Amino acid sequence: MSMATTAPTRRPRVNLAVVAPIVALIVLVLIGMALNPNFLSFANITNVLARSAFIGIIAIGMTFVITAGGLDLSVGSMAAFVAGLMILVMNMLTESMGGGLPVILIGIALALFTGLAAGFINGILITRAGIEAFILTLGTMGIYRSLVTWLADGGTLSLGYEMRELYRPVYYDGILGISWPIIVFAVLAILGEITMRHTAFGRHCAAIGSNEKVARYSSVAVLRVRLMTYVLLGTLVGIAVVMYVPRLGSASATTGLLWELEAIAAVIIGGTLLKGGFGRVWGTVVGVLILSLIGNLLNLTDFVSPYLNGAIQGVVIILAVVLQRNTGAAR
Amino acid sequence: MTDPILALNGVTKSFGPIEILHGVDFALHPGEVHALIGENGAGKSTTMKILAGYLDPTGGQVTWQGKPITFAGSDEAEDLGIIMIHQEFNLAEHLSVDQNVFLGRELRRGLLLDHKAMRAQTADLLGQLQCRVDPGTPVNRISVPDKQMVEIAKALSRKARVLIMDEPTAVLTERETEVLFAQIDRLRAEGVAILYTSHKLGEVKRIADRVTVLRDGTMVRSDLTADVTEDDMATAMVGRELSDLFPPKAAHGAEPILEAQGVSVPGVVHDASLVLHRGEVLGIGGLVGSGRTELAEAIAGLRPRSGTVRLKGQDLPANHVAQAMRAGLVYLTEDRKGAGLLLDKTLRENLTLGQLDRFGSPLIDRKREEAALDTAIGDFAIRAPERGMAVGDLSGGNQQKLLLAKTLLSDPQVVIIDEPTRGIDIGTKQQIYTLIARLAAEGRSIIVISSEMPELIGLASRVVVMHAGRIVGELADAAVTEGNIVRLAMGMDHSQGGHEKDSAA
Numbered sequence: 141m142s143m144a145t146t147a148p149t150r151r152p153r154v155n156l157a158v159v160a161p162i163v164a165l166i167v168l169v170l171i172g173m174a175l176n177p178n179f180l181s182f183a184n185i186t187n188v189l190a191r192s193a194f195i196g197i198i199a200i201g202m203t204f205v206i207t208a209g210g211l212d213l214s215v216g217s218m219a220a221f222v223a224g225l226m227i228l229v230m231n232m233l234t235e236s237m238g239g240g241l242p243v244i245l246i247g248i249a250l251a252l253f254t255g256l257a258a259g260f261i262n263g264i265l266i267t268r269a270g271i272e273a274f275i276l277t278l279g280t281m282g283i284y285r286s287l288v289t290w291l292a293d294g295g296t297l298s299l300g301y302e303m304r305e306l307y308r309p310v311y312y313d314g315i316l317g318i319s320w321p322i323i324v325f326a327v328l329a330i331l332g333e334i335t336m337r338h339t340a341f342g343r344h345c346a347a348i349g350s351n352e353k354v355a356r357y358s359s360v361a362v363l364r365v366r367l368m369t370y371v372l373l374g375t376l377v378g379i380a381v382v383m384y385v386p387r388l389g390s391a392s393a394t395t396g397l398l399w400e401l402e403a404i405a406a407v408i409i410g411g412t413l414l415k416g417g418f419g420r421v422w423g424t425v426v427g428v429l430i431l432s433l434i435g436n437l438l439n440l441t442d443f444v445s446p447y448l449n450g451a452i453q454g455v456v457i458i459l460a461v462v463l464q465r466n467t468g469a470a471r
Numbered sequence: 472m473t474d475p476i477l478a479l480n481g482v483t484k485s486f487g488p489i490e491i492l493h494g495v496d497f498a499l500h501p502g503e504v505h506a507l508i509g510e511n512g513a514g515k516s517t518t519m520k521i522l523a524g525y526l527d528p529t530g531g532q533v534t535w536q537g538k539p540i541t542f543a544g545s546d547e548a549e550d551l552g553i554i555m556i557h558q559e560f561n562l563a564e565h566l567s568v569d570q571n572v573f574l575g576r577e578l579r580r581g582l583l584l585d586h587k588a589m590r591a592q593t594a595d596l597l598g599q600l601q602c603r604v605d606p607g608t609p610v611n612r613i614s615v616p617d618k619q620m621v622e623i624a625k626a627l628s629r630k631a632r633v634l635i636m637d638e639p640t641a642v643l644t645e646r647e648t649e650v651l652f653a654q655i656d657r658l659r660a661e662g663v664a665i666l667y668t669s670h671k672l673g674e675v676k677r678i679a680d681r682v683t684v685l686r687d688g689t690m691v692r693s694d695l696t697a698d699v700t701e702d703d704m705a706t707a708m709v710g711r712e713l714s715d716l717f718p719p720k721a722a723h724g725a726e727p728i729l730e731a732q733g734v735s736v737p738g739v740v741h742d743a744s745l746v747l748h749r750g751e752v753l754g755i756g757g758l759v760g761s762g763r764t765e766l767a768e769a770i771a772g773l774r775p776r777s778g779t780v781r782l783k784g785q786d787l788p789a790n791h792v793a794q795a796m797r798a799g800l801v802y803l804t805e806d807r808k809g810a811g812l813l814l815d816k817t818l819r820e821n822l823t824l825g826q827l828d829r830f831g832s833p834l835i836d837r838k839r840e841e842a843a844l845d846t847a848i849g850d851f852a853i854r855a856p857e858r859g860m861a862v863g864d865l866s867g868g869n870q871q872k873l874l875l876a877k878t879l880l881s882d883p884q885v886v887i888i889d890e891p892t893r894g895i896d897i898g899t900k901q902q903i904y905t906l907i908a909r910l911a912a913e914g915r916s917i918i919v920i921s922s923e924m925p926e927l928i929g930l931a932s933r934v935v936v937m938h939a940g941r942i943v944g945e946l947a948d949a950a951v952t953e954g955n956i957v958r959l960a961m962g963m964d965h966s967q968g969g970h971e972k973d974s975a976a
Contacts, residue, residue, distance in 0.1 A: 338834045340827035347824055350813045357773065357802070357810045358825035358877070359793040417815060 160463050161410055161426040164456070168433045176440040184436070186318060190311070192432035193321035194219075197380040199403040199424045200332040201373030205273075206407050207336070207419025208369045209349035210266065213277040215377050216399035217284035218258050222381045223391035224288040226251045227297045234300050244307055251385075252378040258284070259374015263367035281400065289393040296392040304389040311386040321383040328376070332421040345369060349416025405453065406431055409460040430456060473500050474537060476664050477522060477553065477633050482531035484517050491517050492688045494531065499633055499664040504655060506667045506679035506696070510708055510868075510896030514688040515668050516558075519635050522666065523555035524548030552632030556622050556639055558894070559808075562610045569593035569606035572625045596624040601650045615642045616759050623651065627658075634658060635666040640674060641894050644758040644922055645957065652678050670896060671923070672701040684708055709898050716901055717929035718908040723750035728916050729800065729885050731770055734778035739765040741940045742778070747885065747916045752907065754931030755920045756956045762940040763920045764805055767887045771795050771802035782885065796825065799884035803874060805893060805920070807867075811874045814863030818855055818873060819844045821862050826880050847876035852902060868899030875906065886910060887918040892926065904930060924953045938962040 172179035198215050205212050230247040237243055262280055266273050291297060299307065314320050336342035344365045347355040356362050385391070408414055409430055410423025434453055438446040475498035484492040492514045499505055499522075509515050520526040521533065524542030532539045535551065542548045545555070562571050569586075572593045578585040593606040602620040604613050610621065619642050626634055640648045655665060655678055669675055675682055676696060683693040684707040692699075692707050729747040734740060740762040747753050757763050769776035772787060772795035780787045782798050795801075804810040812821050823830055823840050830839050847853065851872040855865060862870060871892070878886065891907065892900040907930055911917055921927050927934050933947045936959035944959040946952075 334834070338837075340832070340835060343820065343824070343827055343835065346816070347813055347820075350815055351809075353806075353810045354813050355824070356792070357804055359796045360824065361793065417813075 158411070161423055161430065161460070164409075165426050165430055165433070168430060168437065172433065172437050172440070175437065179437070179440060182317070184440075186322065188429075188432050188436045189322045189325070190319045192428050193325040194380045194384050195399055195402050195406065195431075196325045196425060196428040197328055197376050197383070198373070198399060199406040199428055200328055200421055201369075201376035202403045202407050203332065203336065203410070203412055203419045203421050203424045204342075204345055204369040205373050206404070206412055206414060207342075207349050207416055208345040208366050209352065209416030210273045210366060210369060211277065211404070212262060212370065212373055213274065213400050214258075214262060214280040214284060215373065215403060216396040216401075217281045217288070218255065218374065218377050219381050219384070219396035219399055220288040220391055220393070221284035221291075222251050222254045222258070222378055223385050223395055224291045224297050225254055226381060226385060227299050227389075227391055228291055230303055231297075231300055234303055239300070239302050239306070241306070243303065247307075247385075248382050251381045252375060255374045255376070255378025255381065256371055257374070259371045259377070260367070262374065263370030266370065267363040267367045285393070288391065288395065292392055294393070296390050299385065299389040304386070307386040307389070309386070311383060324379065324383060328379070329421060329425045332424075336419060336421050341365065341368065346417055346419060349413070349418070351417075402431060405457045409457060411460075414461070427460075473502070475499060475534070476501050476536055478534045479518070479521065479528070480532045480534060482518075482521060482528040482533065484514075484521060484526065485529045490529070490688065492521075492528075495685070495688075495690050497522075497683060497690065497693075499666055501632075501662045501664050502659055503681060504659055504665045504667055504679045506669070506675040506682040507685065508668065508670075508672070508675060508682060508704060508708060509685035510898055513685040513708070513896075515685055516637065517688075518685065519555060519637055519666065519668070522548075522633075523553055523635050525555070549629065552630060553635070554626045554629055554631040554633070555635040556626050556637060558637040558641065560618050560622055562618060562621060564611040565609055567607050567609050568597070568604055568613070568621050571610055571621060572596065572606075572628055574625075576629070592628065593624065596627055597621075599627070600624060600654060614760050616644065616647050619643055620647070623654065627654070631658070631663055633664045633666070636668065638668050638670065638894060640669055640671060642759065644960075645924075646758065646961070648674065670894065670900075672704050672897075675704065676701055705897055708896070716897075716904065716925075718905050720752070720930075720932050721750070721908070721912050723748050723752075723911065723916075723932070724914075728783055729770075730779075730781045731766075732779045732781075734766060734769055734776055734780065736762070736765050736769045736774055736776050739940050740769060740776075743937070743940075743942045744778075745935055745942065747918060749916055750911050750914050751933070752911050752917045752919060752931045754927040754934035754951075755918060755937060756924075756927050756934050757937035757960045759922060761937040761960065763937050764889055765940075766937065767802055767889055767918065767920055771800060771887060773802065796881055796883070799881075800887070801878050801881060801883040801885070802887045803878040803889060803891070805889035807870055807874055807893070808863075812862050812870060812877075815861050817859055818848075818853070818862060818865075819858075821873060822847055822877050822880065825877065843880070847873070847880075851876045851906070868895040871895050871899065871903065875903070879910075883915070885916045885918070887920070889920045890922065891919060892921075892923070924956060927951070927956060928953065936960050 178184055202212060226247050229250055230243055233243045233246060262277055265271050265276050310320055312319060314323060344355065344360050347360055348362055348365060352362055406427035407424050409427035410420060412419035412423060431453055435449050438444055438449050478498035479495050481494045481496060482492060483490060483494055495518060497518060507515050507518060517526065521528050524545045524547055534540060563574065569590045573589045578588050590606045597604055600620045600623060602617060604617050610618060619639060623639065639651060643651060659665060667679055679696045682696050682699060682704060684691045684704060686708060726749045727746050728749045731743065731745050734743045743766050755763050765774060768774045770780050772790055772792040774790065776789045782800050785798060787795050787798060808814060819840050822844055827835060830836050853869050853872045855869060862873060891903050907917055919930050928951050931951065934951050934956060935942050935945045936956055937943065938960055939962065946955050
């Protein structure tokens with residue numbers, strides 16, 4: 141107590157957990173530049189970013205869910221179901237209304253609403269019925285996957301040709317050559333980061349994940365905040381689907397397969413604690429980029445088979461968690 | 472006197488550049504209870520951990536039966552019979568009591584576990600401690616004092632030669648403490664060397680043969696207990712004369728501000744009613760487990776309840792803590808680490824957690840938060856080496872001050888403080904008592920729940936006492952005595968000055 145401590149303000153020491161994801165990303169980019177001159181080309185970068193936008197948008201929501209001590213395994217299936225439903229309704233409306241912009245707007249509204257509702261169902265069952273998040277979303281994951289298979293009758297739901305042409309620009313167009321999914325992802329990421337760090341909601345999420353009882357005793361509306369994280373995630377799934385459907389114009393039983401795991405992996409690689417209590421959206425964005433750059437690099441080079449993509453991603457995820465644990469213990 | 476069995480010779484300990492212990496000499500003798508006392512942060516825990524092999528000394532020597540020894544870990548110390556009972560429980564919450572007692576040293580019959588023998592031996596040990604917990608109960612279903620008893624049973628079950636007890640009575644009632652003391656006496660007679668720490672100097676005086684005082688990592692005195700008074704000990708711990716521990720009680724108004732009528736919480740509180748006046752300090756006494764905490768939590772909206780709670784004539788809904796807080800009633804939990812503070816977060820985040828809407832919407836104004844923290848650090852004399860540090864790294868006393876600051880941030884009219892000074896040193900205690908008196912003088916009304924009799928008597932002008940979930944009596948002014956409170960708390964007939972027993976029951 142009597143000892144004078146050195147720095148009265150912030151400690152200048154570099155925190156490994158903070159910089160590790162950024163360092164990993166930089167290393168990946170350097171490797172990419174060394175291996176293939178096309179790696180840093182505008183076309184390649186925008187391509188990578190556009191493909192990672194869907195997972196990225198979902199991972200932003202997942203950051204809040206995990207930070208608040210929850211988990212959602214259903215988002216991949218939910219995305220497939222929302223996409224299937226959206227296509228089905230748009231095709232029906234095209235027949236009755238004759239297509240056009242209104243059909244697209246209705247489709248978008250439906251996707252957003254369905255995502256929100258699905259998130260609400262997850263959240264309400266977890267908070268009010270007290271079902272373990274892992275179990276409940278494992279259940280809804282199966283339900284949504286099965287529903288989309290049923291809607292597609294085991295095959296593929298495709299948007300009508302005319303609609304597809306009209307809707308296409310939402311994925312392929314953009315501003316200054318940067319496509320809409322990238323712009324939406326970037327805007328949502330910034331909003332997400334601000335929400336996490338500078339609003340009561342973000343602070344409450346971290347408090348609940350850190351110690352739910354303390355949060356409750358501090359008059360935080362624990363159940364409502366936790367419910368909101370699932371609603372937010374569901375809504376973001378809806379937004380991701382709105383950006384995804386114009387890309388292929390179809391949905392099938394394999395749409396969004398393993399998206400939930402990629403999203404969770406991105407969140408963890410980014411430095412958010414799996415057990416909750418601390419989360420950062422910018423880290424998640426870095427995590428998403430790391431995962432998609434690995435895939436892209438393997439496609440651009442010859443000496444490692446792209447089939448090993450999953451293996452390398454797996455190693456990165458495990459490394460990220462080991463790093464988290466070590467820096468946590470050092471405190 | 473016998474030779475020491477375990478001793479420290481000029482032991483120093485540094486964490487990084489900071490030296491915590493400056494050359495401590497300390498010896499434990501067989502058949503002797505040696506008390507180690509000091510304020511929080513004086514180095515007691517570090518000393519105990521070095522003795523029990525959890526930490527290595529930076530300098531100096533640990534000796535075992537006169538020979539220098541280095542423990543590779545606490546396991547090695549345990550093999551020699553050096554057992555430490557931690558203040559924070561080391562129990563596996565989901566395992567049963569007997570599984571915990573025998574954890575790591577399970578009795579076997581052939582390849583399989585001998586459940587019957589373990590259960591029987593556990594029941595036996597608990598019987599000695601007069602603890603009526605079924606050995607088959609999972610630990611997360613038993614009360615905090617019972618957990619302490621299980622920890623003690625666990626230590627007893629391992630043929631201890633040296634027993635190190637870190638504030639074993641912090642969560643025990645006086646009666647449970649008596650049972651523990653009987654066990655300590657028995658172990659002492661059997662030749663076990665016992666290290667005992669407590670903030671309760673009366674206990675030290677009673678149970679210890681020898682007392683050593685640590686202050687700021689230095690041993691300031693070591694005497695036979697018979698040769699020193701409690702005042703001597705307190706003075707040595709603090710390093711200055713302690714004036715009267717409790718500030719004078721001020722008169723309070725007659726206007727009732729909080730009225731609880733027939734409050735019940737299923738299974739724990741039955742039909743409890745109380746009135747609190749403006750500027751009053753009301754005490755709630757009773758044994759741990761008598762429903763004191765549950766009653767307070769029910770009033771504060773933290774538990775489902777029946778009955779009515781009125782604050783300034785306005786009904787407070789059950790189980791709605793935010794509304795109670797908005798109306799001006801707050802509850803400061805006894806469970807500082809489990810329900811009070813986020814140990815892995817900074818001071819700032821903890822301070823403002825319950826009141827974030829006051830710091831800007833939608834975006835939180837970081838500057839205003841920092842300013843609030845400055846004010847809190849000043850007002851509550853919080854000593855934090857670093858602003859950005861995690862609250863879990865603060866000493867217990869500073870955590871408690873931060874928790875007070877956090878609870879009082881909403882500027883409440885009624886404050887319920889549950890165990891205001893559990894596990895904190897005497898200097899900080901005095902600061903907290905002064906603070907409570909100041910709050911009352913400002914016209915706020917306070918309910919103090921405490922297991923420490925002097926605290927109730929010193930702070931409250933009126934005390935209600937609970938027993939087995941009911942309010943069994945009320946004592947005022949001169950009738951607030953230790954004897955009266957204890958009699959009521961034990962469920963014995965009320966004494967003069969006590970009200971009639973709850974007739975509505």
